[in-house]
Amino acid sequence: MEQGDHVAVDGNTVASVQNMNFKFAAKTDIGKKRKANEDTFCVADDIGLFLVADGMGGHAAGEIASQVAVEVVKLSLTDWLKKGPPNSEIFARAIQLANKAVFEMAVQNRGMKGMGTTLAGILLCNDGFATANVGDSRIYRIRDNAIEQLSKDHSLISQQLSMGLITKEEAKKSAHKNIITRAIGVSEFVEVDTRDEDTIENDFVLICSDGLTSMVEDGDILDTIRRGADNPDNTCEELISLANFNGGDDNITAVLVKFL
Numbered sequence: 302m303e304q305g306d307h308v309a310v311d312g313n314t315v316a317s318v319q320n321m322n323f324k325f326a327a328k329t330d331i332g333k334k335r336k337a338n339e340d341t342f343c344v345a346d347d348i349g350l351f352l353v354a355d356g357m358g359g360h361a362a363g364e365i366a367s368q369v370a371v372e373v374v375k376l377s378l379t380d381w382l383k384k385g386p387p388n389s390e391i392f393a394r395a396i397q398l399a400n401k402a403v404f405e406m407a408v409q410n411r412g413m414k415g416m417g418t419t420l421a422g423i424l425l426c427n428d429g430f431a432t433a434n435v436g437d438s439r440i441y442r443i444r445d446n447a448i449e450q451l452s453k454d455h456s457l458i459s460q461q462l463s464m465g466l467i468t469k470e471e472a473k474k475s476a477h478k479n480i481i482t483r484a485i486g487v488s489e490f491v492e493v494d495t496r497d498e499d500t501i502e503n504d505f506v507l508i509c510s511d512g513l514t515s516m517v518e519d520g521d522i523l524d525t526i527r528r529g530a531d532n533p534d535n536t537c538e539e540l541i542s543l544a545n546f547n548g549g550d551d552n553i554t555a556v557l558v559k560f561l
Protein backbone atom coordinates (compact mmCIF):
# COMPACT_ATOMS: atom_id res chain seq x y z
CA MET A 302 0.00 0.00 0.00
CA GLU A 303 1.23 3.46 -0.85
CA GLN A 304 -0.23 6.90 -0.26
CA GLY A 305 1.05 10.45 -0.09
CA ASP A 306 1.36 13.83 -1.80
CA HIS A 307 3.42 12.25 -4.58
CA VAL A 308 4.34 8.60 -4.24
CA ALA A 309 5.60 6.29 -6.96
CA VAL A 310 6.30 2.61 -7.42
CA ASP A 311 8.55 1.86 -10.39
CA GLY A 312 7.87 -1.69 -11.51
CA ASN A 313 9.50 -1.70 -14.94
CA THR A 314 11.18 -5.00 -14.12
CA VAL A 315 9.30 -8.10 -15.28
CA ALA A 316 7.15 -9.93 -12.71
CA SER A 317 5.27 -13.21 -13.04
CA VAL A 318 2.14 -14.71 -11.46
CA GLN A 319 0.46 -17.93 -12.62
CA ASN A 320 2.68 -18.07 -15.71
CA MET A 321 1.63 -14.55 -16.70
CA ASN A 322 4.49 -12.09 -17.22
CA PHE A 323 3.92 -8.38 -16.77
CA LYS A 324 5.44 -5.00 -16.00
CA PHE A 325 3.73 -2.48 -13.76
CA ALA A 326 4.06 0.97 -12.25
CA ALA A 327 1.97 3.14 -9.94
CA LYS A 328 1.93 6.80 -8.95
CA THR A 329 -0.28 9.05 -6.86
CA ASP A 330 -0.17 12.85 -6.69
CA ILE A 331 -1.99 15.44 -4.59
CA GLY A 332 -2.92 17.52 -7.65
CA LYS A 333 -3.14 21.31 -7.81
CA LYS A 334 -6.19 22.12 -5.68
CA ARG A 335 -6.39 19.72 -2.71
CA LYS A 336 -4.65 20.14 0.66
CA ALA A 337 -4.23 16.38 1.21
CA ASN A 338 -4.11 13.19 -0.82
CA GLU A 339 -6.99 10.83 0.00
CA ASP A 340 -6.10 8.34 -2.76
CA THR A 341 -4.39 5.05 -1.96
CA PHE A 342 -3.05 2.38 -4.29
CA CYS A 343 -1.84 -1.20 -3.92
CA VAL A 344 0.59 -3.09 -6.14
CA ALA A 345 0.91 -6.58 -4.65
CA ASP A 346 2.59 -8.22 -7.63
CA ASP A 347 3.32 -11.39 -5.64
CA ILE A 348 -0.40 -12.25 -5.66
CA GLY A 349 -1.31 -10.31 -8.81
CA LEU A 350 -3.40 -7.66 -7.04
CA PHE A 351 -3.61 -4.04 -8.20
CA LEU A 352 -5.97 -1.52 -6.56
CA VAL A 353 -6.88 2.16 -6.50
CA ALA A 354 -9.07 3.75 -3.80
CA ASP A 355 -10.30 7.35 -3.68
CA GLY A 356 -11.39 8.32 -0.17
CA MET A 357 -14.02 10.82 0.94
CA GLY A 358 -14.86 12.38 4.28
CA GLY A 359 -13.68 15.29 6.40
CA HIS A 360 -10.85 15.52 8.95
CA ALA A 361 -8.60 13.07 7.04
CA ALA A 362 -11.30 10.37 7.27
CA GLY A 363 -11.23 9.84 3.50
CA GLU A 364 -7.53 9.13 3.66
CA ILE A 365 -8.13 6.58 6.41
CA ALA A 366 -11.04 4.96 4.55
CA SER A 367 -9.01 4.40 1.39
CA GLN A 368 -6.01 3.06 3.30
CA VAL A 369 -8.09 0.67 5.41
CA ALA A 370 -10.06 -0.62 2.43
CA VAL A 371 -6.93 -1.36 0.40
CA GLU A 372 -5.15 -2.99 3.32
CA VAL A 373 -8.08 -5.25 4.22
CA VAL A 374 -8.46 -6.45 0.62
CA LYS A 375 -4.73 -7.12 0.31
CA LEU A 376 -4.40 -8.96 3.63
CA SER A 377 -7.57 -11.01 3.07
CA LEU A 378 -6.52 -12.16 -0.39
CA THR A 379 -2.96 -12.87 0.71
CA ASP A 380 -4.37 -15.24 3.33
CA TRP A 381 -7.12 -16.81 1.22
CA LEU A 382 -4.90 -17.44 -1.81
CA LYS A 383 -2.76 -19.75 0.31
CA LYS A 384 -5.77 -22.05 0.50
CA GLY A 385 -7.19 -21.89 -3.02
CA PRO A 386 -6.96 -20.33 -6.48
CA PRO A 387 -7.91 -16.70 -7.21
CA ASN A 388 -11.29 -15.90 -8.74
CA SER A 389 -13.78 -13.04 -8.97
CA GLU A 390 -15.91 -14.43 -6.14
CA ILE A 391 -13.20 -14.21 -3.48
CA PHE A 392 -12.15 -10.82 -4.89
CA ALA A 393 -15.66 -9.49 -4.28
CA ARG A 394 -15.74 -11.14 -0.85
CA ALA A 395 -12.51 -9.39 0.16
CA ILE A 396 -13.97 -6.04 -0.90
CA GLN A 397 -17.15 -6.70 1.08
CA LEU A 398 -14.97 -7.43 4.10
CA ALA A 399 -13.20 -4.11 3.51
CA ASN A 400 -16.59 -2.40 3.34
CA LYS A 401 -17.51 -3.86 6.74
CA ALA A 402 -14.21 -2.70 8.25
CA VAL A 403 -14.59 0.88 7.03
CA PHE A 404 -18.28 1.03 7.98
CA GLU A 405 -17.66 -0.22 11.52
CA MET A 406 -14.78 2.22 11.98
CA ALA A 407 -17.04 5.10 10.93
CA VAL A 408 -19.79 3.97 13.32
CA GLN A 409 -17.39 3.68 16.27
CA ASN A 410 -15.58 6.99 15.71
CA ARG A 411 -17.69 10.16 15.66
CA GLY A 412 -15.05 12.11 13.71
CA MET A 413 -15.15 9.54 10.93
CA LYS A 414 -18.93 9.56 10.42
CA GLY A 415 -19.81 9.49 6.73
CA MET A 416 -16.38 8.48 5.51
CA GLY A 417 -16.05 6.14 2.57
CA THR A 418 -14.00 5.34 -0.49
CA THR A 419 -14.23 4.12 -4.03
CA LEU A 420 -12.32 0.97 -4.90
CA ALA A 421 -11.30 -0.44 -8.28
CA GLY A 422 -8.81 -3.10 -9.20
CA ILE A 423 -7.80 -6.33 -10.84
CA LEU A 424 -6.75 -9.74 -9.54
CA LEU A 425 -4.79 -11.98 -11.90
CA CYS A 426 -6.40 -15.40 -12.31
CA ASN A 427 -7.28 -18.10 -14.85
CA ASP A 428 -4.77 -16.88 -17.48
CA GLY A 429 -6.45 -13.47 -17.30
CA PHE A 430 -7.82 -11.27 -14.56
CA ALA A 431 -10.93 -10.44 -12.59
CA THR A 432 -12.01 -6.83 -12.27
CA ALA A 433 -13.87 -5.42 -9.29
CA ASN A 434 -15.12 -1.92 -8.60
CA VAL A 435 -17.31 0.18 -6.34
CA GLY A 436 -17.73 3.89 -7.11
CA ASP A 437 -16.28 5.90 -9.98
CA SER A 438 -12.60 4.97 -9.99
CA ARG A 439 -12.05 3.25 -13.32
CA ILE A 440 -10.45 0.23 -14.99
CA TYR A 441 -9.44 0.46 -18.65
CA ARG A 442 -7.99 -2.07 -21.06
CA ILE A 443 -5.82 -0.82 -23.92
CA ARG A 444 -5.61 -3.34 -26.77
CA ASP A 445 -4.85 -3.01 -30.50
CA ASN A 446 -4.70 0.79 -30.34
CA ALA A 447 -8.12 1.04 -28.68
CA ILE A 448 -9.18 1.89 -25.14
CA GLU A 449 -12.13 0.20 -23.40
CA GLN A 450 -13.57 1.03 -20.00
CA LEU A 451 -14.10 -2.30 -18.20
CA SER A 452 -15.65 -0.82 -15.06
CA LYS A 453 -19.01 0.90 -14.74
CA ASP A 454 -19.18 4.23 -12.91
CA HIS A 455 -21.49 4.15 -9.91
CA SER A 456 -22.37 7.82 -10.14
CA LEU A 457 -25.35 10.10 -10.66
CA ILE A 458 -23.89 11.31 -13.96
CA SER A 459 -23.52 7.74 -15.22
CA GLN A 460 -27.16 7.03 -14.38
CA GLN A 461 -28.31 10.20 -16.17
CA LEU A 462 -26.23 9.34 -19.24
CA SER A 463 -27.56 5.77 -19.41
CA MET A 464 -31.13 7.09 -19.18
CA GLY A 465 -30.51 9.65 -21.92
CA LEU A 466 -31.27 12.57 -19.61
CA ILE A 467 -28.05 14.42 -20.42
CA THR A 468 -25.37 14.40 -23.13
CA LYS A 469 -21.67 13.68 -22.63
CA GLU A 470 -20.92 17.38 -23.09
CA GLU A 471 -23.51 18.33 -20.45
CA ALA A 472 -22.06 15.71 -18.13
CA LYS A 473 -18.63 17.36 -18.23
CA LYS A 474 -20.13 20.63 -16.96
CA SER A 475 -22.67 19.19 -14.52
CA ALA A 476 -22.70 20.37 -10.93
CA HIS A 477 -23.46 16.76 -9.94
CA LYS A 478 -20.43 15.12 -11.56
CA ASN A 479 -18.83 14.26 -8.21
CA ILE A 480 -21.86 12.52 -6.72
CA ILE A 481 -21.33 8.77 -6.47
CA THR A 482 -24.16 6.30 -5.88
CA ARG A 483 -22.14 3.45 -4.41
CA ALA A 484 -19.08 3.49 -2.13
CA ILE A 485 -17.15 1.41 0.35
CA GLY A 486 -18.03 2.06 4.00
CA VAL A 487 -21.18 4.18 3.74
CA SER A 488 -23.57 1.31 4.51
CA GLU A 489 -23.31 -2.09 6.15
CA PHE A 490 -23.43 -3.97 2.85
CA VAL A 491 -22.18 -3.08 -0.63
CA GLU A 492 -22.66 -4.59 -4.07
CA VAL A 493 -19.41 -5.19 -5.94
CA ASP A 494 -19.31 -5.29 -9.75
CA THR A 495 -16.96 -7.98 -11.10
CA ARG A 496 -15.94 -9.20 -14.55
CA ASP A 497 -13.66 -11.96 -15.84
CA GLU A 498 -11.35 -10.87 -18.65
CA ASP A 499 -8.69 -12.47 -20.82
CA THR A 500 -5.29 -11.05 -21.69
CA ILE A 501 -3.12 -11.13 -24.78
CA GLU A 502 0.44 -10.01 -25.29
CA ASN A 503 0.93 -6.23 -25.15
CA ASP A 504 -2.40 -5.56 -23.42
CA PHE A 505 -2.36 -2.75 -20.87
CA VAL A 506 -4.69 -2.36 -17.90
CA LEU A 507 -5.00 1.08 -16.32
CA ILE A 508 -6.63 1.54 -12.91
CA CYS A 509 -7.13 5.18 -11.92
CA SER A 510 -9.02 7.61 -9.73
CA ASP A 511 -11.36 10.22 -11.19
CA GLY A 512 -8.67 12.82 -10.62
CA LEU A 513 -7.24 11.50 -13.88
CA THR A 514 -10.39 10.79 -15.88
CA SER A 515 -12.06 14.10 -15.00
CA MET A 516 -9.04 15.98 -16.36
CA VAL A 517 -7.89 13.82 -19.29
CA GLU A 518 -10.01 12.48 -22.16
CA ASP A 519 -9.95 8.76 -22.93
CA GLY A 520 -8.31 9.45 -26.29
CA ASP A 521 -5.46 11.34 -24.65
CA ILE A 522 -5.02 8.53 -22.13
CA LEU A 523 -4.77 6.08 -25.03
CA ASP A 524 -2.22 8.21 -26.89
CA THR A 525 -0.08 8.62 -23.77
CA ILE A 526 -0.02 4.89 -23.08
CA ARG A 527 0.78 4.07 -26.71
CA ARG A 528 3.71 6.51 -26.74
CA GLY A 529 5.18 5.02 -23.57
CA ALA A 530 4.51 1.40 -24.47
CA ASP A 531 7.77 0.01 -23.07
CA ASN A 532 7.93 2.10 -19.90
CA PRO A 533 4.89 1.98 -17.57
CA ASP A 534 6.73 4.12 -15.02
CA ASN A 535 7.21 7.05 -17.39
CA THR A 536 3.67 6.61 -18.70
CA CYS A 537 2.13 6.96 -15.22
CA GLU A 538 4.21 10.10 -14.67
CA GLU A 539 3.05 11.55 -17.98
CA LEU A 540 -0.61 10.81 -17.23
CA ILE A 541 -0.37 12.61 -13.89
CA SER A 542 1.49 15.52 -15.44
CA LEU A 543 -1.23 15.83 -18.09
CA ALA A 544 -3.99 15.83 -15.46
CA ASN A 545 -2.15 18.55 -13.53
CA PHE A 546 -1.54 20.55 -16.71
CA ASN A 547 -5.28 20.45 -17.41
CA GLY A 548 -6.12 21.78 -13.94
CA GLY A 549 -5.30 19.12 -11.35
CA ASP A 550 -8.62 19.63 -9.58
CA ASP A 551 -8.36 16.43 -7.52
CA ASN A 552 -5.87 13.85 -6.28
CA ILE A 553 -4.57 11.77 -9.19
CA THR A 554 -3.64 8.09 -9.05
CA ALA A 555 -2.66 5.74 -11.88
CA VAL A 556 -1.68 2.06 -11.74
CA LEU A 557 -0.58 0.62 -15.08
CA VAL A 558 0.03 -3.06 -15.88
CA LYS A 559 1.48 -4.26 -19.19
CA PHE A 560 1.10 -7.94 -20.06
CA LEU A 561 4.08 -9.48 -21.86
